[in-house]
Each structure stands twice: as C-alpha cells, then as structure tokens.
Amino acid sequence: MVAGGANPTKTIALTDNDGIVRYYPQALVKQLPFERYPDFEPFDISAKFNSEVNYWFEGDKLPIKSDQTDFILIILHEFIHGLGFVSSWNDFFNFANPQGLTPVPSADNLNSGMSFNGFIENIFDKYLIFLPSGEYVSNVAAKINTIVNEKGKFYQTPENFITTFKSSSQYQQSEMMLKAATTSFSLGFLPNNTNNLSEAIILETTLNPFRTGSSLGHFDLKTYMNTSDFLMTYIQDPGMTLGDYMSISGNYTGGPIGPKLRQILGTMGYVIKDVYISPYTPSVSLNKFSTAATISSNIGFMIFIFTTIIIFNILI
Structure with missing residues (x-):
C-alpha cells in the first residue's frame, strides 16, 4: 500500500x-x-x-x-x-515493464509532427556516479543524447521516435543504465565537497525489477x-x-x-x-x-x- x-x-x-x-x-x-x-x-x-x-x-x-x-x-x-530529492532516470516508454532508463524526454509538438530536444536530467542526477568506478552518470546521459545529432530532431509521431530510439546504439546505454539501477551497490551520490569515492552515498538499487518511485531516488x-x-x-x-x-x-x-x-x-x-x-x-x-x-x-x-x-x- x-x-x-x-x-x-x-x-x-x-x-x-x-x-x-x-x-x-x-x-x-x-x-x-x-x-x-x-x-x-x-x-x-x-x-x-x-x-x-x-x-x-x-x-x-x-x-x-x-x-x-x-x-x-x-x-x-x-x-x-x-x-x-528525486532522480529523472526512468523508462518513460514502458512503465509496466522497464527495459531501459533515460532522463526525462523533452519534445515540442509541431503541426507536421514533433521535435525531440533530448533527455534532460534533474539536478539530483548531476552528482550520481557508478560504483566502484566513479564515472558520472551524466556521461551516460550525454551518450544517449547523441541520438539528436545522429538521427535528427524531427519525427512524424512520438511512436516514430520511440521505434528509432529503441533500434539505435544509444538505446544500449539505456539498457546498461537499467542493469546498474537494479544491481546492489552500483550507484551512489557523490557530494560536491569530496572526490573520495568511499564518501559516496549509496542509493537504492536492490529492487529488481526496477520500481518507479522507489529505485534510485532513495538511500x-x-x-x-x-x-x-x-x-x-x-x-x-x-x-x-x-x-x-x-x-x-x-x-x-x-x-x-x-x-x-x-x-x-x-x-x-x-x-x-x-x-x-x-x-x-x-x-x-x-x-x-x-x-x-x-x-x-x-x-x-x-x-x-x-x-x-x-x-x-x-x-x-
């Protein structure tokens, strides 16, 4: 409940x-x-x-x-x-059965279709890191967002974009992010006053399957x-x-x-x-x-x- x-x-x-x-x-x-x-x-x-x-x-x-x-x-x-205190990373295209995670998709409606602007993180996400490597999760968001330059911004329908995205190399990064978000001790929040990975705050990544509202956005x-x-x-x-x-x-x-x-x-x-x-x-x-x-x-x-x-x- x-x-x-x-x-x-x-x-x-x-x-x-x-x-x-x-x-x-x-x-x-x-x-x-x-x-x-x-x-x-x-x-x-x-x-x-x-x-x-x-x-x-x-x-x-x-x-x-x-x-x-x-x-x-x-x-x-x-x-x-x-x-x-909330992460943007979620499966916005398949809530019921998450297959890959991205930040929030941003798009503008046009008379002739839609213009996809990219995936946008929350400020909370800026400080997320992979453990134990220490790589920032924002680097993955940047890789996913290369789809804008590679595939273009304009699509006739949202469904056209989703199909294009799921068949792209960028989607593999999304799938990798889902795996990390459902693997224990794989993601943390590194405060801006330290570079010591041992001081990272461990986030909730033990839930499998991924649970919107519970995974990532909690200790x-x-x-x-x-x-x-x-x-x-x-x-x-x-x-x-x-x-x-x-x-x-x-x-x-x-x-x-x-x-x-x-x-x-x-x-x-x-x-x-x-x-x-x-x-x-x-x-x-x-x-x-x-x-x-x-x-x-x-x-x-x-x-x-x-x-x-x-x-x-x-x-x-």
Missing part, C-alpha cells in the same frame, strides 16, 4: 555550470541569486497521502500500535522529495536503515515513531535530517546550517496557575511508511 507521494510542483530548466541543461525544483530556484525569476506556481510542493493507511499522530494518548505508521515520518520524507535500505540517515530509505517498519528511529540511530543532534541527507541538499544548492542548535528547554516547575490561564499545544506534522508500505514519489 502506498502511503504518500510528493514532487516539486514545477521544475525549471536551467543551464548548469558544466553547460548541461538540467531541471531544478521551484523551491531551489527561488533561493538562487537571479536578477529576474521565471514564473512560479503558487505552491512549491505537490503531495498526496493515502487516507486508508492506519496513521499514528504525534500527541495521540495511546502509544503507536504495531500496524500503525507515524504520520510525521511520511510528511517529512515526502517533503524532502518535494525539494528535489540504500540495508546500508542506512539503522543509521541517522534512516529518513530517505524507501520503506519503514510499522509501529515505529520518528522518536524511535532517532533513538535507534544514536540521537544524531541534527534531528531526522541526517548528515548525508544534509550533504545532498547542500550539494544540490540549498543553504544548510553548519551547526544545529537544539531548542532550549527551560528548567521550571509547575506550582500553581491562574484558572483564567489557558494551555495549548501546536503539533507539527511531517511522514513515512512501514514494511508493507512503499514510498512513491511522482515525477513531472
């Missing part, structure tokens, strides 16, 4: 410092130093959550049950996806499930609260946003505070209070999943 899904409401194509056009999430573009900004959607993140899931909410009087999911975990997880489950970077694995156990996971992981002082996740967000372009300052808890005692006083509490909401629930994020 899918607990929830989220994605950037809008992605914007920007030319990166390596000369490659990539999609950036609206929330990130707002933080970049431009003199003039593109038009934005009213909201940065689009999300939906499954009302049939048995959620537990922070502040419930009863402890979480073994079949319940902590809602704050799901929200927080999907919030990160909405900020752009490797076996590597990180009991660490301070538990948040962005693709499944969570039922009956566990956010506090439980944080305790198991050693009470990392940065809260549920683990150190490797902070690296990824910072590498993508978000401003990350170097030092986490925990809230001050005053030392007070409650002796007596006025009957006219009112006591209220604000419960913050955020999220995740359990063993039979798969996190699913939607690409646009």
Whole structure:
C-alpha cells in the first residue's frame, strides 16, 4: 500500500555550470541569486497521502500500535522529495515493464509532427556516479543524447521516435543504465565537497525489477536503515515513531535530517546550517496557575511508511 507521494510542483530548466541543461525544483530556484525569476506556481510542493493507511499522530494518548505508521515520518520524507530529492532516470516508454532508463524526454509538438530536444536530467542526477568506478552518470546521459545529432530532431509521431530510439546504439546505454539501477551497490551520490569515492552515498538499487518511485531516488535500505540517515530509505517498519528511529540511530543532534541527507541538499544548492542548535528547554516547575490561564499545544506534522508500505514519489 502506498502511503504518500510528493514532487516539486514545477521544475525549471536551467543551464548548469558544466553547460548541461538540467531541471531544478521551484523551491531551489527561488533561493538562487537571479536578477529576474521565471514564473512560479503558487505552491512549491505537490503531495498526496493515502487516507486508508492506519496513521499514528504525534500527541495521540495511546502509544503507536504495531500496524500503525507515524504520520510525521511520511510528511517529512515526502517533503524532502518535494525539494528535489528525486532522480529523472526512468523508462518513460514502458512503465509496466522497464527495459531501459533515460532522463526525462523533452519534445515540442509541431503541426507536421514533433521535435525531440533530448533527455534532460534533474539536478539530483548531476552528482550520481557508478560504483566502484566513479564515472558520472551524466556521461551516460550525454551518450544517449547523441541520438539528436545522429538521427535528427524531427519525427512524424512520438511512436516514430520511440521505434528509432529503441533500434539505435544509444538505446544500449539505456539498457546498461537499467542493469546498474537494479544491481546492489552500483550507484551512489557523490557530494560536491569530496572526490573520495568511499564518501559516496549509496542509493537504492536492490529492487529488481526496477520500481518507479522507489529505485534510485532513495538511500540504500540495508546500508542506512539503522543509521541517522534512516529518513530517505524507501520503506519503514510499522509501529515505529520518528522518536524511535532517532533513538535507534544514536540521537544524531541534527534531528531526522541526517548528515548525508544534509550533504545532498547542500550539494544540490540549498543553504544548510553548519551547526544545529537544539531548542532550549527551560528548567521550571509547575506550582500553581491562574484558572483564567489557558494551555495549548501546536503539533507539527511531517511522514513515512512501514514494511508493507512503499514510498512513491511522482515525477513531472
């Protein structure tokens, strides 16, 4: 059962410092130093959550049950996806039975057919590497995109393009990418502050067949499930609260946003505070209070999943 899904409401194509056009999430573009900004959607993140899931909410009087999911975990997880923690690599021509992966295909409709502009990565994909070689996945995207110069841009129908692409040498790169995305420990995210491959963040590539929304766009489950970077694995156990996971992981002082996740967000372009300052808890005692006083509490909401629930994020 899918607990929830989220994605950037809008992605914007920007030319990166390596000369490659990539999609950036609206929330990130707002933080970049431009003199003039593109038009934005009213909201940065689009999300939906499954009302049939048995959620537990922070502040419930009863402890979480073994079949319940902590809602704050799901929200927080999907919030990160909405900020752009999502890979563009997918099989856009055969969702049901993936045969090869590419970034997002870009095309313009013409009166006489279509103009294919190439496959465009997300900013997240810029830092993906093959393990253990360290080769950047963007190199494969560049090889796939040579089809534009080799075969031309103009096609009568999308089906004509798909047929041409699948019979091309470039499609072999797409098939190779699918194999990597379904082979354990084969792909990682290398933060921009290091060239040390041992510091690469291992991505989820154990699922075979490839699962849209779970493969690639998450931390490797076996590597990180009991660490301070538990948040962005693709499944969570039922009956566990956010506090439980944080305790198991050693009470990392940065809260549920683990150190490797902070690296990824910072590498993508978000401003990350170097030092986490925990809230001050005053030392007070409650002796007596006025009957006219009112006591209220604000419960913050955020999220995740359990063993039979798969996190699913939607690409646009």
